[in-house]
Amino acid sequence: MSWDTDLVDNVSDELFWDPKVDNEAIAVSANAGTVTLRGTVGSLREKREAKNAAQRVIGVLEVDNQLKVRLMGDLGRIDADIRGDVLQALMLDSLVPETVDAKVQDGEVTLTGTVDWQYQRDEADFVASNIVGILDVFNQIEIRNPNPNTRDVESSIQKAFKRNATLDAEGLTVSTDNGVVTVKGTVGSWAERNEAIDAAWSAPGVTAVRDDLTVTY
Template identity: 70%
Template sequence: MSWDDDVMANVSDELFWDPKVDSAAIAVSADDGTVTLRGTVGSLREKREARKAAQRVFGVNSVDNQLKVRLLGGQGRSDSELRGFVLQALMLDSLVPATVDAKVKDGFVTLTGTVSWQFQRDEADLIASSVAGLLDVYNEIEIVPPAPNAADTQESIKKAFKRNAALDADELQISTRDGAVTVKGAVRSWAEHDEAIAAAWAAPGVTSVSDELTIKY
């Protein structure tokens, strides 16, 4: 059995053991560490959970998520109704500021507005994607934080890397320019990759993170 066959089998098993995913509806293929997911699922949340499950598998370098969302159980709703549900959900979440707005067209929601932190942007995306009846979420929220000193931003990220037991800080390099951060280096898994990117986003004043990390098993 080839390496790709092993990866494909392990991803299929991981999908099967994830209760949030209907693995019977998902076809898996693998090519040189790139896993492709195809099929139809009943919600946007399930599509995203399938991607996360695939990324947890050893040997997976990237996931091409081609899953289609087909609304099941009569969940079809009008765009105006969906927008109302999304805005209500955002309003009830204390982590999402009132500066975030949403528009819906043909079942696809676009988030707009401004926030001060990436975690607020992520939270809005998570909340919107959990609304039943949506086909996908496009996050166009802008981050507009106070402008810190670039050196302070870079140093705070380096310290965050060193504090994190899940990261090998010596293998990571950081550069910053006007709030834009670039993270380079090698990590040992998708979990370590996500930890590094999250640490970079958590620094004050960061408006974008360029991910140039490579996964080396």
């Protein structure tokens, strides 16, 4: 059996294994380590969970998530109701500042406003994606830049890499330019890649992270 055939089988098994994903309407294909997901799912959260499941499989280099959200029965809702629920959920989450706003068009949510940290941006995205009736979320929230010291940012990220037991810090390099951090190197899994990117986002003053990492097995 070829590498790609094994990937298709293993990703399909992982989708079946994950109780958060209904794999019945998901088709999996692979080409040179890139896995493509096609078909339909019942929610945006399920679409994202399917991608996460595929990334967990050893040998997967990239995931092209082409799944479409198809709302069933009475789950289709008017935009005003969706926006009201999104704003309510954002307000109730203590991690999301009041500076975040949302608009909705044709079931697609656009998040706007400003935050101080990436985790606040991620939290707003996560909260919005869980609202019933949403087809997609576009995160346009901006991170305020407190003019960080370049050397301090690079040093703090490298130290975070070395502290993390799941990362091989020797294979990673960091550079920064006015709050934009670029992480380069090779990692052994998607989980390791995510750990490195999360660590880079945690440095004070970071407004963007460029992922130049390569996943190798």
